[in-house]
Amino acid sequence: MAARTMESSTSIRRKITLNDIAAGCGVSRATVSLVLRGSPLVNKHTRARVEEELRKQGYVYNRAAANLRRRTSSSIALVLNELGNPFFAEFAAGVDETLGQAGFVTLLGSTGESVEREQAVLSSLIEHGPGGIILSPAEGSAAERVLAAVGAQTPVLLFNRELGGNLPEYAHWDRLMLDNQHGARLATEHLIAQGHKRIAFFGGHSDSSSCRQRHAGYVEAMNAAGLPIAPRWRVETMPTRMDAARACAELFAAKPAPTAAVCYNDAVALGLMLGLNQRGIQPGRDFALTGFDDIAEAAFSMPPLTTLATDPRARGRQAAQLLLARLRKPQADATTTVAQVTLVVRESSGAPRPT
Amino acid sequence: MAARTMESSTSIRRKITLNDIAAGCGVSRATVSLVLRGSPLVNKHTRARVEEELRKQGYVYNRAAANLRRRTSSSIALVLNELGNPFFAEFAAGVDETLGQAGFVTLLGSTGESVEREQAVLSSLIEHGPGGIILSPAEGSAAERVLAAVGAQTPVLLFNRELGGNLPEYAHWDRLMLDNQHGARLATEHLIAQGHKRIAFFGGHSDSSSCRQRHAGYVEAMNAAGLPIAPRWRVETMPTRMDAARACAELFAAKPAPTAAVCYNDAVALGLMLGLNQRGIQPGRDFALTGFDDIAEAAFSMPPLTTLATDPRARGRQAAQLLLARLRKPQADATTTVAQVTLVVRESSGAPRPT
DNA sequence: CGCGGCCATTAGAACGATCCAAAAGTAGTC
DNA sequence: GACTACTTTTGGATCGTTCTAATGGCCGCG
Structure with a gap:
């Protein structure tokens, strides 16, 4: 009730249109439209009057209507x-x-x-x-x-x-x-440069195109370095931490076991770290691994994760x-x-x- | 060039409107509109004809135009x-x-x-x-x-x-x-129930309303349990992991040092864990802490983080x-x-x- | 046969903006 | 005052839809 008297002129019901503004200051709808679009055609003085009226009535532009007419989006x-x-x-x-x-x-x-x-x-x-x-x-x-x-x-x-x-x-x-391919290749080459020879590709599903591409980059780097790839060094998982942790065991079922892994992405890599810890293998020291994505967490894991930044x-x-x-x-x-x-x-x- | 001949009827330039459909099957625009909106008024047979035409011409509804007319959104x-x-x-x-x-x-x-x-x-x-x-x-x-x-x-x-x-x-x-307040109270009460007496409130800025509310919940629980709060047990930080890790030192500058902390949120809690680790204090065993938010990571940190789930x-x-x-x-x-x-x-x- | 009632359809005016062509105002020139 | 040249303003059609009120066809019934 008390609020009623405080109601500003902008707070009333019906939506304000170009017609309201035009009527309010005695020009045509077309002129107001020109003002809104900053056309140089309109006289300085009229422009000022119109702008004042726009402000006073609290006009808001209806872009949908304009888009309809102009056939734009x-x-x-x-x-x-x-x-x-x-x-x-x-x-x-x-x-x-x-x-x-x-x-x-x-x-x-x-x-x-x-x-x-x-x-x-x-x-x-x-x-x-x-x-x-x-x-x-x-x-x-x-x-x-x-x-x-x-x-x-x-x-x-x-x-x-x-x-x-x-x-x-x-x-x-x-x-x-x-x-993806080049990134995975970089990661693999980095592990090779660190002295690793038995490197696995861990996690993800081969029916995702990004996973296939990353795997291809890994294969490329291994081939280029003349390193063999054992079939059991390809472990597929869901792209989640949980499933990656579970699948850690599979990685060590292979003999000889790998000493490093290129992981499909960071989530998988962090999951693998978890799995390694559970088996008493210290990631980074006893086993090297890389991720992909550089999610916020990668910098803060224990140890911090080597990965590919995609920004x-x-x-x-x-x-x-x-x-x-x-x-x-x-x-x-x-x-x-x-x-x-x-x-x-x-x-x-x-x-x-x-x- | 070759593609030109394969062009389906839907791939031509101009946008198809109700008029095109109406003309295409010899009814009025209004009827087509009724069909589109599933009105029971239109005859089964005409409806079928119109629907066929809609499909054939690849019509897409222009919701903006409809909204304009109906004054809806x-x-x-x-x-x-x-x-x-x-x-x-x-x-x-x-x-x-x-x-x-x-x-x-x-x-x-x-x-x-x-x-x-x-x-x-x-x-x-x-x-x-x-x-x-x-x-x-x-x-x-x-x-x-x-x-x-x-x-x-x-x-x-x-x-x-x-x-x-x-x-x-x-x-x-x-x-x-x-x-926020109740959540922080729950966390604090949980720590108290675990036997802690010197509990800090760690992280966040007091000019954020959520932080003030959480702090209030903490104070409430401490008061209810009759536990004292030392001023130095309130450490402010940016709500980031990095800054929280840095601020860890301040927490132990207080004498007597707290044995547990209620953290502003999970990011801060994870940062504090990092800081604790760096000081050789094992989080969870040597020092208890809780977070807020239950971000995905909370379940996977070392140790997993007690926190408040907000879903x-x-x-x-x-x-x-x-x-x-x-x-x-x-x-x-x-x-x-x-x-x-x-x-x-x-x-x-x-x-x-x-x- | 004429009339009311029902069903299906439709013409034409909206919605709120823009565009176009033309009109009105203003000034300068002869 | 008639003309051109320029600036500023404007009416009315238009975008693609929905709404309203009206139309026409068909039926049965008195």
Whole structure:
């Protein structure tokens, strides 16, 4: 009740439109629109009057209406397979940062690694008419289905994973990938340089494209160094700490046992550390290992983890920039960008113990 | 070139509208609209014809246009102070999950803990006409400025932190907060029950409302148990692992030194563990400590960390639900929901060593 | 046959902005 | 005063949808 009298003029019900402003200061709707867009056509004096009125009535621009008329878009959809993962959260923050600076708004969609949800999310987002889509596909997602959901009008930037199936050539979809193979090769070469000869590749599933690529980098480095690879040195696990800890035993079932392991990612590496500790093997001293991703935790584990830094926030900014570039040139050829990863050497990757 | 001939009818340039469909099967725009919305008014036979045409032309609904006409919204803005933090990432995933099920799309905004960016992000998002806003304010954000940016039309749900300043009564802003005080009290009581008498409160800054609340819970428990609190048992740090590790020394400058600490959050607790290790003090055995948040890592630290689980994903779902409820009843009184947190006892909080 | 009632469909005006072409005002020149 | 040249303003159509009120067809019934 008492509050009623305090109500500012901005707090009343109906939404303020250009017409209200126009009526309020005796000009036409068109003029107000010109003022809003900072056109040089309008007279200084009228501009001031209009701006005063905008402020007074607490006008808020209706971008949806403008977009409708101009047939433009001011949003970009960001569809991630797992937002809860800090890697993707950082990525999202980077994307949003760059898009925001460019005047775009981010439409978020999280698919929880389910192809069905991905379909649903894409069809829902596309109805809001985003100017483009940044997509980190769910595992098992196929190009044809994604294309069917988003149509050929909206540019797509693929991040992090390849799609299954194949894409018609008229769809110019850009890609931003991590250099998984090179990264794993760097890690393996580092372990070799430390003097290790029996090196395993630990964790992950071979049906994920990133895991296959990392494994290939490992094989490459081993071959280049003329080192043999025993089949039992490839241990597959879920990409989780828990399962990696469990699978530690398998690694030592192999004879001769490896003295080092290149791990699929940091989570797996940390899990392996756990498993090693449980067996009385001290990671870093008795057994060397490397990760991939450089998650926040890697620097603080015991011992700190040697790993490959991917800088997900920078990748997010980069993804946004690639998509913005595509919006500027819709007909340009599709590009593939491979982001370099850098080896961060910490204490988990020491030399083998003299036997 | 070759691709040209393969171009499906859906891949042509201009966007398909209701008019195209109507013309394509000889009915009016209005009828097509009715079909789209599943109205029972339209004849079975026409419906089939129209649906066939929709499919054939690859129509995609323009929700922006519909929203304009119906004066409704189908989006919710989610504005977070730090998306990179796994806690908020999980929260966002929960929000998006629930909103998606309700047919809403999430407009994302990340403020990076800056009040200026928060202003910019809010003004930008509001132009897209979200039905409501879920806001975890940046530190130091004030009610008046947020209100000025979003206007009184759009419902706001505050998460996690209080706003400074004060809100006019006509704005019915709901709040979802964590029970910081009670949680810290539980942790402290647990340490007391383990036999500790000299308990510190470690980490965080007192200008954050969550930190003040947690500290209050600690004080409450200590007082209730009749235990004294030495001033030097309150050590302030940045809420990061690094700074917490550094500040470990300050904790033992106090004489008599504490035998246990309630930490501001998990990051701080893990940092303290690091510092303890460096001083040759074994956390869990020589010194007990608890965290807050139950981040993924807490279960895997050495030793595993006793902490308070807040289930951020569930909080996200809850936040979305609260906002959806508000949309249904815009005039209902503002509510404040305090989400319970649960103590997860692990090995970091053992009994004091007999002296 | 005429009339009410029901069903299915539709024309045309919205929603809130922008665009276009044209009009109105202002000034300078002959 | 008529003309051109320039600046500033404006009406009305338009974007793709929904809404309202009205239309036409068909049936049965008195």
